[in-house]
């Protein structure tokens with residue numbers, strides 16, 4: 001299964017840190033890439049630097065969200081606290097070959113609720129796009145503890161204390 005992420009409503013400067021975390025979480029938990037509805041040069045560069053150093057083919061691109069939601073040829077899932085609890089739809093979601101998972105920032109346009117095939121909640125309380133995405137990807141892909149990234153220049157060697165890294169170049 002391939003999962004793609006659409007980050008809606010990114011506000012340049014204000015959301016830079018959390019949007020970077022959305023992108024890095026998408027990558028670390030096994031998504032193929034992320035679309036943003038706005039271009040933010042320094043955010044895009046910092047995510048690309050992580051990919052260059054830590055490996056893999058994760059992409060970060062801009063997309064016109066309405067067009068992407070209308071043309072995406074897979075299951076479109078909007079994460080929202082108002083949606084159907086994920087456990088109720090998990091078996092159905094796991095059958096999909098391609099998923100586009102949408103996370104918002106401040107206010108998500110009503111049209112997104114209509115254009116997506118499913119509106120899914122990760123608990124019925126307000127929290128964060130990073131948390132919602134992480135739990136979703138963990139339960140749907142279950143890759144975070146086993147994922148390996150090709151052509152990495154650096155790799156962590158797990159240890160009980162301190163920091164160990166292997167430089168591969």
Ligand code: SAM
Pocket residue numbers: 078079080081082102103104105106107108120121122123124125126127128129130132
């Ligand atoms: N008040 C905003 C709204 O009504 O859209 C929520 C903003 S929240 C800080 C940012 C994003 O986190 C949401 O658009 C949604 O994608 C995600 N999110 C937050 N809580 C969630 C939950 N309980 N379940 C699923 N997604 C959630």
